[in-house]
Amino acid sequence: MTSKKDSSRSAAAYPALSAFLAHSTVEYHMEELPVAEARPALLEWYRATRRRLPWRGDAPPYNGSTAGVNKAGSRAAQVAAEPSPVGEVSAYGVWVSEIMCQQTRVEAVIPYWLAWMEAFPTVQDLAAASEEQVNAKWAGLGFYRRARMLHEGAKQVVDDFDGQLPQTVDGLLRLKGVGPYTAGAIASISFGVPAPIVDGNVLRVLSRLCAVASHVKQPAYADKLAWGLAARLVEGGGGGAAGELNQAVMELGATLCAPDGSGCDERDPLRALYKSTAVARDALAAQRAGDLDALLAQPNLGVHRCPVCGAGAADFLARLRAVAAGAPPRSEEDTAVAQVHALLPLPLPKKRVRQERYLVVAVRRGDAALSPGTAWLLAKRPDSGLLAGQWEFPATLLAAHKEDEPDDPGAAARATAGGTLLEQLAPGGVQKRSAVDGTLEHVFSHVRHTMHVEHACCDADAAASEWEGRTVEWMDADRMAEVGITAGVKKVIAAVSAHAQTGSAPRRAGKRRVAAGSDDGKQPKMSAFFTKRES
Ligand SMILES: [Zn+2]
Known part of the structure; x- marks a missing residue:
């Protein structure tokens, strides 16, 4: 009792x-x-304070950043959007923005979306584009599979839907790369469907x-x-107002209800x-x-x-x-x-991250000083899997582990692996072969790549045209821009360039000079990606 x-x-x-x-x-x-209290509160807040973004039909300037909105004293999200000419954004434009924003921050997407819509203003333009043109416009956004699905989806719209995006969730779900989230976003934002x-x-x-x-x-x-x-x-x-309501909830989650949101902020429409x-x-x-x-x-x-x-x-x-x-x-x-x-x-x-250690070989044509005209030997990745269809420096797996740092097999084993790889890539022989100090790190969602880099020079006619069934091609900076090169390739070139600046000095001396260059700021980009290892 x-x-x-x-x-x-x-x-x-x-x-x-x-x-x-x-x-x-x-x-x-x-x-x-x-429901009855949250809907009007969300809509009123969204209409008064939403971010100005090009795919919402806003004219510049845009304010995609949400940084610091929950810091004490911030009023960033309370600044009302100024009236601006609201242009009509096609359902296709909304689709592109939704795919781009899925794994990339909104402020980073803005310039890519604008450039994309200029290059491919309609779904027909995208469907007619080549894979290389599409990859070039996507380069830098990462997760290239998204670009390929968008491209294939556009072809589907043209071939199977008479060039018009379906207006229902079920219809949209039939497009390649469109899942329940994207279908709901396009249906609600472009067609007012309460999805x-x-x-x-x-x-x-x-x-x-x-x-x-x-x-x-x-x-x-x-x-x-x-x-x-x-x-x-x-x-x-x-x-009613399905598109605005959906965007209001997402926008609140990106701003006042971000992970550091307090739930007590007077600006938060849901605080009560x-x-x-x-x-x-x-x-x-x-x-x-x-x-x-x-x-x-x-x-x-x-x-x-x-x-x-x-x-x-x-x-x-x-x-x-x-x-x-x-x-x-x-x-x-x-x-x-x-x-x-x-x-x-x-x-x-806690997610288990796979660790893979690679030896990468960066072979350049001739031995003239490095310049944008320098041609590098790149291989195309297979059409499925991680970074499908992208160009990369040829590499060989040295070790793979879960969670723990994979064991470094040591300089001698790396040199042997590099020698084997270079024989395959340049049967005619290479000159000035050298190991770049340190390692590069690249993290994908489930795998972390640790890369050792070897550098060598090679005559044009000494290189293979195919490697492990993959196309191999000499590429200078212009050609790389054309095909859209990944951040990983840029990291390797930057590391080799920094290595080349140390000349043919002995290994220890080279190390010290690289470190000094990083420290006094002469090579500011180095510190961001070039992890020094003293082992
Ligand atoms: Zn419960």
Whole structure:
């Protein structure tokens, strides 16, 4: 009887925390979504403060950056967008922007989108372009698979859809490279369809708005509950202003509800609606009253059985208790509330990154001083897999490991591997072969490449035209610009150029001079990519 009385008193005193602890189904999250209040707040905020971006039809200047928006005193997101001539952006233009923004920051995308739309103003222009023209315009954005899918999708629109983008989610999903996110974005932004979209920003906003104690890769949240919540939000109020509503949630996630968003900022349109901050305030009040430990220690808390929160609930509650235990007095409560707000979504489980160590050979034609006219021997990658169809310096795998730094087989083994590779690439022989000091690092999403570089000169007729079934070609700076060269190739050329400046000095002397050059700023680009190894 006593315990029943206690828990009912707690439920009344701490309603948000009690409901969160007791919930055991996803219905709780759906019901906690304040559709009627959130929609007008989001739309009003978005219309007043949204970023000016070319694919929204805005004229320059653009303000894609969100840096520092949550720093104390910042008013960056409160500056109203000035009225500007809103041009009509085609559904194709929206499609391009959505694909470009998927793995690249908005401010970095702006110049690429403008150049792309100038080169390929319509879906017909893109469909008619060559693979090399497409890659050249994409070069620097990374994740080249996106460019290839966009190109293939454009051909599909021209061949199968009479040159018009489909106007429904189902129709758009038939295009290559278009998944539920991109289909929902194009359908809602260009055609006003009340279709949900879910990306990392939306997942963050919804997890805080509806107190979802999950990380953003958990399928029960990312593939199911979040789409249900986003659909309910965009379909609310008759489904009007679908494009603006979707963009408002994403924009909020990129600005005031970024990972460092506080949930308490007066500029935040959802500040009164976040379930995260309501739970936090209840937990702090319970801590002050000496009730929190008893609340969290209740047997059979429902939250541990929620299909979405269950796996992460113990972790979240431990963090919540830690914040509450160290909380400042009530007058400064917002700091602790913001800490709890920032606990959601939960951190991702640690990802295993594969490590691969390569020997790369940079062979140039002739032995004249390096210049933009210097031709380098590059090989084309296979048409599938990582960096499909891109040009690179030929390389051979030395070692591969998970997590730990792969073992360096040593200079002698590297020299042997380099010799084998050079015999294949330049059967006619090479001159001035030398090892570049240090290593280059390049990180992709699941793999980190550590590269040792060997440099050699070779006569034009001494080189092979094919290597391991791949096309090999001499390329100078102009030709590289034409095909669109990757950041990895640029790193290697920069490292060889720096190496060449040290002349044919002995290895140790060369090392010292490279280091001195980096330190006094004469080679500012070096320090960014050229990792010195003293081993
Ligand atoms: Zn739950």
